[in-house]
Structures are given as C-alpha cells and as structure tokens.
Amino acid sequence: EAGVVQSPRYKIIEKKQPVAFWCNPISGHNTLYWYRQNLGQGPELLIRYENEEAVDDSQLPKDRFSAERLKGVDSTLKIQPAELGDSAVYLCASRKLAGVGEQFFGPGTRLTVL
Amino acid sequence: SQQGEEDPQALSIQEGENATMNCSYKTSINNLQWYRQNSGRGLVHLILIRSNEREKHSGRLRVTLDTSKKSSSLLITASRAADTASYFCATDAGAGGTSYGKLTFGQGTILTVHP
Numbered sequence: 001e002a003g004v005v006q007s008p009r010y011k012i013i014e015k016k017q018p019v020a021f022w023c024n025p026i027s028g029h030n031t032l033y034w035y036r037q038n039l040g041q042g043p044e045l046l047i048r049y050e051n052e053e054a055v056d057d058s059q060l061p062k063d064r065f066s067a068e069r070l071k072g073v074d075s076t077l078k079i080q081p082a083e084l085g086d087s088a089v090y091l092c093a094s095r096k097l098a099g100v101g102e103q104f105f106g107p108g109t110r111l112t113v114l
Numbered sequence: 115s116q117q118g119e120e121d122p123q124a125l126s127i128q129e130g131e132n133a134t135m136n137c138s139y140k141t142s143i144n145n146l147q148w149y150r151q152n153s154g155r156g157l158v159h160l161i162l163i164r165s166n167e168r169e170k171h172s173g174r175l176r177v178t179l180d181t182s183k184k185s186s187s188l189l190i191t192a193s194r195a196a197d198t199a200s201y202f203c204a205t206d207a208g209a210g211g212t213s214y215g216k217l218t219f220g221q222g223t224i225l226t227v228h229p
Contacts, residue, residue: 031215042202042219043157056216091157095215102147102159103217 002026004106006092012112018080021109025073025094032069033103034077035091043091049075082113120203120220128228133190135223137203138183144213145206146179148188151222152199160188160201193227200224 005024013019025032030051035043046065048056051072060067064083069075079086089110093103121136137146148160163170163179163186170177176189190197204217 033217040221042204042221044219045216048216093157102162104159105149105157107156 004092004094004104006090006106006109008109009107010110010112012114013082015084015113016081018078019082019111020076020078021090021092021111023075023077023092023106025075025092026104029094029096029104030072031095032075033091033093033095034067034075035093037089037091037108039088046077079111082111084113087111087113120201120223122223123221124224124226126226126228127193129193129195131193131227133193133197133225133227135188135201135203135225137186137188137220139186139203139205139218139220140184141205141207143181143205143207146177146186147204147206147217148175148177148186149202149204149219150199151202157202190225193225195227195229198225198227 004026007022011019032049034046036046037043045059047054047060047067049069052069065079067077089108091108092106095101095103119138125133127133143165145162145164147162149157150160151157161172161175161177163177165181174191179186200222202219202222204219206213206217
C-alpha cells in the first residue's frame, strides 16, 4: 500500500512570494489533515477535511493561507504571501473516515522563507 | 496550541537500557496515541490506548494511561540505537466513546540511544 505522498519535499522562497504544497493521501482514506510543525515542536493542526468538506479550519490563518481538496482526494495548501514566520515543515496526514484510529503521515515539505 | 506536555524534553541512554517518557494533557480524551519521528521515516504511529484502557503492550513498547491524573507514559524496553528519535504523545479529544478525529500533539521527547 502506497503511503501519503507530498511534494515538494523542500522549498525555499523569498518573503511575500506565494507557495503551494500538494498532498495525495492513502487510497480510500476519506479524512485528510494539514499540520504545521515548527522546529522543536509537535505538529499543530491547520485544517481537516472529511471527503471534500473542510470540517475544521479554525486554526488556519485565513488571511494568507488557503486549502482545497477537489474531488475528495488530492489536496493543495497555499500561502500567499509568505512571511518569515511561515518557515516550518508542513505535514499532510490521512485516516479512514469511520472509527478511532491512527493517522498516516507524509514525509512533509520543509519550507524556508528568506 | 499544544495540548500536552512531555517529560523529559530530552533523554540519553545506553543501548539495552529502558527509556520512559511521560505525557500530561488537559482535557477529556477518547484515546491517546504515541508517534515517533526521525529524519528517515517522518512521523510514524506506534500505539493507541483508549480512555477506558489502563495499559497496553506492543512488542518492546508499554503504554499506561491514568485518566484521573490526565497522564500517560511510554516505556521502551531493551532500547536499540535505531530507537533514536523524537517521541510525541497525541490526544484525540472526545467523550462518551466519541472521537472527534482531531489529534493534539505534545512538544515531544528527544531520545538518544548510544551504541
């Protein structure tokens, strides 16, 4: 079974530039999460999708961050414009919709904003 | 915001020794999960313990949960150099048997196992 796929793995941009991250979850996993992980910290949830619906985006900074999950499969997270404080690892995870269970994480995208 | 606090922040041991990490949290939970993260494999799920369970084992891992104290511990027995990683507890909020499906992670414990 293929794992969660993310791209790119690394991204370096100048501040005020836009950036986008892509995630392909495990096949059949209806729930998709985007997390941000700052250095030395645990991941923090940005947004959670159930199929194509964003059911929890309370921690997504909506002035500059946006996300979409068309057709309930792949997802894209965008930052526009990026700020220095956005430097972090952005993790995507997926889980089957029903029941209690583990989340499966992708390798993440390490973003550096200069 | 981080739900839990982990203790210690860093732990350094010799191969073959046991490693114990603790996690405290603040709100009611449906379950608590432990994850490992290293540069080679990213975040990987280790074990899940439900709120009505007190202890769970998986291979060299032993997890305990005390909901009255809102705390959990992870014991790794007979540690190996390959266990070197960061370990995170994550709480899945909920009550009455319902999971909210949302994990809140602690800050993690950095474990170094010397050969």
